[in-house]
Amino acid sequence: MTFWNRKIVLVSTPTNKGTSRIEAAYQESDQRRFWVPCPDCGAEQVLTWTQVRWSKGPEGDHRPETARYHCAECDAAWRDETRWAAVSKGHWVAEQPFAGVVGFHLNEIYSPWVRLEAMVRAFLSARSGGDETMKTFVNTSLGETWVETGEAPDWQRLYDRREAWKPGTVPAGGLFLTAGADVQKDRVEVDVWAWGRGLESWLVDHVVIEGGPGDPTCWQRLTDLLGRSWTHANGVPMNIARLAIDTGYETSAVYAWARQVGFAQVAPVKGVDGFNRSAPVTGPTYVDATVAGKRLRRGARLWTVATSTFKAETYRFLRQERPTAEEVDAGAAFPPGTIHLPGWTDSEWLKQLTAEQLVTVRTRRGFAKLEWQKLRERNEALDTRVYARAAAWIAGADRWSEAYWSDMERQLAVPARVDAAGINPGRTARPASRRRAVRSNYMG
Ligand SMILES: [Zn+2]
Structure with a gap:
């Protein structure tokens, strides 16, 4: 303010389109x-x-x-x-x-x-x-x-490209399982997802447990699910490595159950909005829990999940180009992040998965802000997907080394593959031999 020739300098890397x-x-x-x-x-x-x-x-x-x-x-x-x-x-x-x-x-x-x-x-x-x-x-x-890519993919397109594999089994590329559980008044919905290299994923099971948080048999059946196994294509039984459960509806019942089954396999999560967070998942924080009427200080662990980030990622993964059946037969791999849906996925589940869209809204102070809005009331499939994705993050999948992935493949005796990122770079998913020089294609 003192000098007539003062300058103000703003220096930054940008963030999101429209809100940077x-x-x-x-x-x-x-x-x-x-x-x-x-x-x-x-x-x-x-x-x-x-x-x-x-x-x-x-x-x-x-x-x-x-x-x-x-x-x-x-x-x-x-x-x-x-x-x-x-x-x-x-x-x-x-x-x-x-x-x-x-x-x-x-x-x-x-x-x-x-x-x-x-x-x-x-x-x-x-x-x-x-x-x-x-x-x-x-x-x-x-x-x-x-x-941010927030346009919901068309559910009918997803319906048409469902894939056939034996229900209750895990396809060869799936190396570990996570689950996302959504607690509702009268039921708990759980989706089980298999994850592979490059965060390629397969929907393995969809379980609806009737009852709700007030019903002890409902919790018992959720506990039973933790002990259940799904058979990998190579015959190896696989358990849920991590189950993330939403604490939004009946917080104390979820904490009590999580304490009982242990925090090694179960991660209570809380969803938050907004994109500009330091990490998509933070925690755990230690929170008070009430078990059998007794208040336990720091008795439960809670993870915070930036649901916006994982919703956008899910929709981007769903919209990716994929190789044709012919190209897959010829050995072409799916791009990193590809989401595989089994033949038993019904239209209601697909409508739930695609139930939201990202819109730009203005805050009262005039700033642009990105916000997810529901296009229909029920969206459990999207919520459970986001929780299962968060569970994969909590398990460490975003940070595992090449050696760690290879190790998991060895344990399941899956033939070693080239790094998933190295297989299918082009937007056209053509076999590599046809065009040697690839254009970069970062927008996926
Ligand atoms: Zn030139």
């Missing part, structure tokens, strides 16, 4: 981007991730060391040194008239300290994780806002 404050500030500026001349044809261009390409080996495995930047005009492939030399000859161009505020945008491709090989590795690793890791890549490496 640095994006809003940049929109108010003269919006400068850095233009770089091609050493081959001289065409000036803004460097974007879509021009980064790399090849794949005969097995369809990615070869990040072959990553090159391709000129948008003449397609010349630049090595890292070429790119750095080109960047040194670049200049800023404003896209809007100057009205007192200058704005600059850069991504990591401009960095003189980063090789494209490293960026491609980071991209592949981010893509094989869930939405959280991909969002971090888009925000911090590309400097772009993340577009």
Whole structure:
């Protein structure tokens, strides 16, 4: 305030499209981007991730060391040194008239300290994780806002591509089981999901336990479910590794039951809204529980789940392109995150899974905010999916090393596979041999 020539500087990576404050500030500026001349044809261009390409080996495995930047005009492939030399000859161009505020945008491709090989590795690793890791890549490496994908997939399309496998069994790619339990007034609904590499998942069972939280036999049947097993394609019996149960409806009954069966297998969860949380799941926190009328200080553990994040991830996974039956027969794998639904899934369950949509609303103070809204009353299938996904997170699936996944495969004697991220990179899911150079495709 003291100086006539003071400047205010805002620096940030962006967050979500439509709600990012640095994006809003940049929109108010003269919006400068850095233009770089091609050493081959001289065409000036803004460097974007879509021009980064790399090849794949005969097995369809990615070869990040072959990553090159391709000129948008003449397609010349630049090595890292070429790119750095080109960047040194670049200049800023404003896209809007100057009205007192200058704005600059850069991504990591401009960095003189980063090789494209490293960026491609980071991209592949981010893509094989869930939405959280991909969002971090888009925000911090590309400097772009993340577009939350909240449009519900069409339930009829999901109905038409249900897959046939023996009910009550776990397909070969499923390496561990989690469950999500939704407590209602008159019943508890539980869905059991199998998870594989790259968070590929299969709906294994749908159980409705009649009774509700006031009925002891209902809890007994939920306890029985924890001891039940489902048979893996290789004949190995599998139990539920983690069951996440919603505490929203009858908190004390859920705590009492969880205490009784133990927190190793059961995770009481509380859902919260909002996207800009540090992690999709936090906890556990120790909370008071009441058992048989007695109050126990810090007697239960509670996990907090950002349901918004997992709903968006689920819908993105459901909307992904998948290989055709013919391509699957020829050995093509499903992209990371693919959700497989069995033939017994009925239309009511599918309507529940697709019961919500993400909309942008304005808060009273005028900020844009993303919010999930129900399109129909019943949405238990979506809730239980989100809880089962949270259970996979709590079990550690988002952070397991390659060695850990291999170890699980060995225990189930599943033939080792190439990393799921390494199989099917293209949006067209074509066999790798037809097109060697793949365009990056981070929007999934
Ligand atoms: Zn060129």
